[in-house]
Amino acid sequence: MSECPYTVLTDxxxxxxxxxxxxxxxxxxxxSPGEEKLAYVHDESLxxxxxxxxxxxxxxxxxxxxxxxxGQLLRGCVRHIEPHAEGGYVVGFECxxxxxxxxxxxxxxx
Numbered sequence: 001m002s003e004c005p006y007t008v009l010t011d012x013x014x015x016x017x018x019x020x021x022x023x024x025x026x027x028x029x030x031x032s033p034g035e036e037k038l039a040y041v042h043d044e045s046l047x048x049x050x051x052x053x054x055x056x057x058x059x060x061x062x063x064x065x066x067x068x069x070x071g072q073l074l075r076g077c078v079r080h081i082e083p084h085a086e087g088g089y090v091v092g093f094e095c096x097x098x099x100x101x102x103x104x105x106x107x108x109x110x
Contacts, residue, residue: 027051029067029076031058039091041069048094049076056081056089066098073098 025041027049035058042050049069059065063078076093084090 025069027067027069029065031063031065039067042090048079048092049074050090050092052084052088053091054088056091059091065093067093067095 027039027041029037029039029051031037037053039051039053042052044050049067053059059078059081061078061080065076065078067074067076074095075098076095079092079094081092082090
């Protein structure tokens with residue numbers, strides 16, 4: 001069963017967003033094992049990340065991905081997908097850290 005309870009966009013934001021300059025911070029995400037995508041951080045909060053993506057094939061509200069950001073293995077759940085004015089998309093993820101043996105088992109790089 002999915003750990004992501006949200007499949008529609010509802011504004012349950014509880015944390016302030018901190019914007020990032022485009023290209024300043026990278027994230028690697030996996031929508032499925034062996035299919036990694038490079039993304040850039042749009043904004044960050046205590047509960048998640050907004051990422052710039054060139055394409056969103058395979059992603060929709062409620063989709064889960066694994067990602068590596070600042071040395072942490074995270075599981076992210078898509079909360080919203082918005083077209084970006086300059087091309088591509090900004091995708092909002094609710095995130096939580098994967099730790100311990102679960103991280104080794106779920107790590108897409110192993």
